[in-house]
Amino acid sequence: MQTLTLNNGVQMPALGLGVFQTPPDETRAAVAAALDLGYRHIDTAAAYGNEREVHGFAKSAGKLGVEQIDLLILHQALPSDFGRTLEAYRALEKLLADGKVRAIGVSNFMVDHLRALLDATTVVPAMNQLEIHPYFQQREVQAFDRDHGILNQAWSPIGGITFYRDSGHASALEDPVIGSIAAAHRKSSAQVMLRWGLQQGRSVIPKSTRPARIAENLDAFDFELTPGELATLDTLETGKRGGPEPDDITLTAFGRPIPEA
Template identity: 65%
Template sequence: MTTTLTLNNGVRMPALGFGVFQTPPEETISAVAEALRVGYRLIDTAAAYGNEREVGEALRRAEMDRSEVFLETKLWITDYGYDGALHGFDKSAGKLGVDQIDLLLLHQPVPTDFERTIGAYKALETLLADGRVRAIGISNVMPDVLDRLLAETSVVPAVNQVEVHPYFTQADVQAADAEHGILTQAWSPIGGITSYRGDSPRSTFEDPVLGEIAEAHGRTRAQVMLRWHLQQGRSAIPKSVRPERIAENFDVAGFELTADELARIDALDTGVRGGPEPASITPETFDREIPEA
């Protein structure tokens, strides 16, 4: 699967990527190595995941040309503010072992301290102008916060990475992103959060509608969900540490969902968020210092 998307600054990015959220550092090297072997060329990590160094080590061991892999990471809120974000970039780049990061995002907005959020985004603009990153973006940003950010900054984000899966489609967020030429990138794209969150009433992996569509195409529910994302123009970053699942999630070419099937999947939306409310993220509630090394 080599489909690419063109970001609003002309940079091309693979549509399907490999995520390492909640992947323990000791499992990250082998998981990323397997993803690269299978054919993934977009790797998504974050300072707060605690496995940037292992992602970098997997890239080194793969002995691939740096230009072959699109590397994406995110700055955590404790490194916000202009100077803090510049230092956050240095920490991430150092752990990843690269001079340039392809896509750098702010991991969360902090509405209760928005000046530091704006300061961090302006640091991203500086890094972009200096060529130390190829594209910049945001994550978990809702339309009202996006309007505030756009009013105080110069560069429109290239990407907004948010929770999107069949049970939580965030149509309003996707519409706001599209209005501004921002690519929506789905985290938990196959609804993994619906299976490991104890308060989730049901799981996408057991959904009968997805099961019917998967059976009709001789595919799995996960493959159907990823195809749904790609056909609707989103980027998706599934994660796994199991080689068979890593390969399965990448094998989403060779079939096409019909308009009716896409609509049936859209209709599964419950409006129930699996992750935390973005407005609830503050330095006090998520006080996670990012180590220097």
């Protein structure tokens, strides 16, 4: 497993397992399979309702069954009430200072959100978790993160449940461009997309509940895409976001009860 070093020196496996929208029972089985295969990086959230099944502050640490969380991030910027975002991030800074977490970061923060955060807080986020796949690459945010020592992590790195294209493909796995590159390496289309992210220095957290697919996703470290293949994948950019627009996030539209909170 390739590792990446965060801006505070903490090392993290480059590839992990996502459990977004996975029911608790399926989460337990998927995480068990992943750990057996060698995964040591599991991504979950309080809002997913399956933290307790991801065994490996405050309430999250208790549900996870751990005394220290490796990386704790804010799920959204909440630009409609950014003061609350700053309060939440300062709470993360306190957890970091107290040794309750090893690193802190953010998710779905755009450049304006990051600038405002950096101006008002002390600790530069170790990570910004973003929707990144060949069809939506967010290069401006990625560049800002790199310039400030913030690691980019891709959620939905193979398009996932939010994937769509004008071409009519129901899945990124059906894309003939990706398929031809996959065939040349005797790999799957999913492995090619994961390799595209890994080779460009990102962390990737594909989601799956099927042990065979979880194993397949892990097998993305024994081949290398050529510069031409990387460039070809870059040309698939559509500019269309699959997830919600970060500036549209409000508590009224996206707020939800947190299980067991």
